[in-house]
């Protein structure tokens with residue numbers, strides 16, 4: 001665990017972690033629509049036990065949580081007192097990391113809010 | 126006028142501005158307010174005066190959402206007022222961040238989720254069984270073809286939907302020509318009528334009475350003149366009505382002079398009257414015309430004069446109507462046909 005945290009801390013500044021949460025959210029959104037549309041078109045009704053849908057939602061949340069965890073580690077680099085407002089690599093990393101954290105929280109809420117109606121629907125009408 | 130004078134003297138406002146103020150003021154209190162109050166009195170076509178379970182829960186949800194919105198807006202306003210008036214440095218950086226986290230993040234998320242969860246059960250359609258009554262309604266420019274209990278012994282009619290109180294009814298909706306939308310505000314939410322597709326709306330009325338439905342998808346020039354009557358009846362009365370309506374129309378009127386005129390003018394090319402040669406389904410079925418409360422799809426009161434006028438000049442009532450004008454028809458003929466049609470009960 002320690003080693004993992006160390007590794008993450010040494011990762012260079014990257015926009016990729018920042019992009020992951022909203023992309024996963026978008027993917028899950030599409031997945032939800034396809035889930036409903038395909039079930040209704042092919043089976044004519046909602047799946048009674050949506051294991052696949054629950055698995056897809058959990059996977060999306062895990063991916064978002066992973067991006068959020070990496071961002072949290074990067075945002076808390078030790079031995080770097082505030083303020084963080086210089087154009088140094090470290091301050092840029094902190095900025096991106098905090099933005100990623102916030103996006104991860106938002107995306108997780110988005111995924112839950114999208115999944116709830118799917119769980120509530122019982123009928124293709 | 127006193128107030129106007131005072132404004133003119135004190136504020137140096139020009140007389141014209143004061144007059145405009147007075148007019149606007151008078152208009153607001155003189156017409157908008159009563160109109161708003163009157164809208165609340167509308168009991169036959171209002172989502173706020175439900176006669177069915179689905180509309181009732183929609184109204185409850187609307188009230189919950191409205192109250193929530195007002196409470197949120199008011200507390201935000203108060204919070205902002207407080208923030209603007211409070212001198213700086215009252216909160217430490219940490220306290221400020223905590224406030225943002227709880228008031229700006231956690232609280233809205235929980236609140237939105239609660240509102241979402243409160244509204245979702247309404248998306249579940251009511252259960253329906255094959256034994257339940259079905260009514261098929263097709264939207265046409267600019268009227269409604271209504272078939273009660275489709276199948277053997279079905280009852281074909283137009284511009285009027287009758288349903289029994291306390292029983293589940295499945296309404297199968299289709300578009301005959303273009304997309305329409307079927308909405309009985311007091312009964313349930315609206316649902317689109319799409320050509321080539323059947324959408325099913327499951328409803329249950331719980332209060333007998335006469336109500337009104339409308340088309341809520343722009344479908345042509347007379348879209349706003351496409352409504353229909355809704356009659357919710359006690360189950361026993363409904364069964365009696367169904368039994369009585371299925372057969373041929375009152376035969377006594379077959380001898381009426383209007384019957385021959387109806388055939389001679391070729392009205393049967395578009396209209397059907399059960400028990401006569403007229404059997405076309407292009408226009409509204411007129412078999413029980415005399416029983417309807419309105420004509421031209423909920424637009425005019427059912428009187429002989431209105432019917433006669435509509436026969437000669439339907440376009441005067443409904444722009445773009447799909448019935449030709451019979452302007453060469455003598456008025457006496459139109460009245461005779463109208464009398465005959467109104468005798469069909």
Ligand SMILES: [Cu+2]
Pocket residue numbers: 264265266267304305306340341342343344348351
């Ligand atoms: Cu329409």
